[in-house]
Amino acid sequence: MARAAPESNPHRRIAAISAAMPPGVTPKGARGRILNAALCLFADHGYGGTSVRDICSAAGAQPTTLYAHYPSKEHVLAEIIRLGHEEHHRRLRDALLTAQPDPTQQLSALVRAHVQSHCDYSMLAVVATAELHALSAEMATPILTLRAQSERLLIDVIERGIEQGVFNVPDTVMALRAIGGMGMRVAYWYEPGCGRTPEEVGGFFAEFARRIVGVMNA
Amino acid sequence: MARAAPESNPHRRIAAISAAMPPGVTPKGARGRILNAALCLFADHGYGGTSVRDICSAAGAQPTTLYAHYPSKEHVLAEIIRLGHEEHHRRLRDALLTAQPDPTQQLSALVRAHVQSHCDYSMLAVVATAELHALSAEMATPILTLRAQSERLLIDVIERGIEQGVFNVPDTVMALRAIGGMGMRVAYWYEPGCGRTPEEVGGFFAEFARRIVGVMNA
DNA sequence: GTCTATAGATAGATAGAC
DNA sequence: GTCTATCTATCTATAGAC
Numbered sequence: 001m002a003r004a005a006p007e008s009n010p011h012r013r014i015a016a017i018s019a020a021m022p023p024g025v026t027p028k029g030a031r032g033r034i035l036n037a038a039l040c041l042f043a044d045h046g047y048g049g050t051s052v053r054d055i056c057s058a059a060g061a062q063p064t065t066l067y068a069h070y071p072s073k074e075h076v077l078a079e080i081i082r083l084g085h086e087e088h089h090r091r092l093r094d095a096l097l098t099a100q101p102d103p104t105q106q107l108s109a110l111v112r113a114h115v116q117s118h119c120d121y122s123m124l125a126v127v128a129t130a131e132l133h134a135l136s137a138e139m140a141t142p143i144l145t146l147r148a149q150s151e152r153l154l155i156d157v158i159e160r161g162i163e164q165g166v167f168n169v170p171d172t173v174m175a176l177r178a179i180g181g182m183g184m185r186v187a188y189w190y191e192p193g194c195g196r197t198p199e200e201v202g203g204f205f206a207e208f209a210r211r212i213v214g215v216m217n218a
Numbered sequence: 219m220a221r222a223a224p225e226s227n228p229h230r231r232i233a234a235i236s237a238a239m240p241p242g243v244t245p246k247g248a249r250g251r252i253l254n255a256a257l258c259l260f261a262d263h264g265y266g267g268t269s270v271r272d273i274c275s276a277a278g279a280q281p282t283t284l285y286a287h288y289p290s291k292e293h294v295l296a297e298i299i300r301l302g303h304e305e306h307h308r309r310l311r312d313a314l315l316t317a318q319p320d321p322t323q324q325l326s327a328l329v330r331a332h333v334q335s336h337c338d339y340s341m342l343a344v345v346a347t348a349e350l351h352a353l354s355a356e357m358a359t360p361i362l363t364l365r366a367q368s369e370r371l372l373i374d375v376i377e378r379g380i381e382q383g384v385f386n387v388p389d390t391v392m393a394l395r396a397i398g399g400m401g402m403r404v405a406y407w408y409e410p411g412c413g414r415t416p417e418e419v420g421g422f423f424a425e426f427a428r429r430i431v432g433v434m435n436a
Numbered sequence: 437g438t439c440t441a442t443a444g445a446t447a448g449a450t451a452g453a454c
Numbered sequence: 455g456t457c458t459a460t461c462t463a464t465c466t467a468t469a470g471a472c
Contacts, residue, residue, distance in 0.1 A: 011351065012351065047267070048267035049266035186399070204389055207388060208392075214434075216432075
């Protein structure tokens with residue numbers, strides 16, 4: 001029983017259509033087309049629901065052209081997930097570096113970056129998070145390290161806000177999970193035609209985050 | 219290249235280990251064992267990453283015993299997803315029915331139910347949401363209807379809170395997405411040994427939800 | 437209902453011509 | 455680097471004995 005073709009199935013995993021990659025990271029030529037095709041298919045059907053043939057076909061290539069550029073399907077997924085996490089971490093880091101040095105401004109900047117990244121690169125974000133479990137342990141390890149570093153950025157800001165008496169948080173870990181989690185879900189429902197820009201969504205969620213940590217006016 | 223065995227891969231998609239089902243919904247005998255085994259495997263490896271053989275083996279049955287109880291692998295997934303959504307909706311409805319009739323109490327009750335459900339049945343919640351896209355359109359339609367009804371419960375409470383001047387929300391849809399999304403992510407990190415009970419987590423997230431809608435003291 | 441055996445399709449991956 | 459052909463393993467699902 002063949003899997004339904006993408007266009008015959010009206011309910012999709014993610015609202016976004018385009019597979020935008022961060023500027024400058026997409027490889028040139030067939031390797032780049034394969035990477036982009038894989039990103040779209042992994043986002044829609046998952047890693048396990050996508051065959052190498054599907055990817056090559058969507059990339060306009062022959063059924064095994066992928067193997068001229070990647071050792072395996074898993075290596076394609078690993079590159080996508082790596083690119084996604086690197087872009088996400090870069091945005092968080094840049095946001096922190098340019099924010100005013102008080103916890104409220106830093107929290108706002110982090111959440112805006114987190115959410116905007118999930119809007120601008122929603123397919124990348126979904127695949128990077130939802131398909132991470134499909135990677136072998138050794139390919140996942142460096143990714144998990146980077147994830148922990150990104151999480152650390154937010155934890156540190158929350159803890160400093162509490163220490164300075166600016167934040168009123170009943171539980172640091174719970175606040176971290178709530179703020180991080182509400183931003184991660186954005187990748188599933190955001191699409192450019194939804195009536196909001198990524199900046200607007202980031203602004204709303206930054207306000208929600210400030211409220212979660214007990215800062216009502218910022 | 220065979221997929222790595224579950225126990226050889228230390229990074230899992232979800233923290234929880236047990237595949238608890240709501241009381242009274244698990245079928246008796248082999249059909250129930252197959253359903254539970256499928257739930258665990260779908261939660262860990264995804265629908266596309268799990269074979270019928272895997273399910274039967276985990277259920278202690280022969281490789282094709284599944285077909286004596288279900289017409290196809292997709293029907294097993296459909297039953298799991300249906301049970302998950304029904305339990306979730308039942309909890310939300312019961313929470314609303316027993317809550318005091320003011321928007322703040324109703325919001326608190328809804329979020330507690332939403333979060334506790336994602337703690338108590340985390341595998342069910344993850345599979346019900348993350349694998350919904352693997353269902354064909356016709357099998358997904360009734361589920362999507364139920365999802366919309368559950369979402370409607372929360373929207374109505376938020377809108378009534380705004381109308382009564384109790385809530386201060388910059389954007390209803392954004393608040394809905396934030397509150398719903400932070401609760402959905404709970405299923406990925408909650409586990410019984412994490413130091414918090416589902417009631418405690420529900421309490422923290424209800425507080426966060428109240429703060430998101432601008433209610434600081436409740 | 438459960439077993440063995442297996443059909444028929446498709447998966448990931450490789451070899452060698454060009 | 456791309457194409458054709460293909461290997462081997464595995465997949466979903468079925469048939470028929472017990």
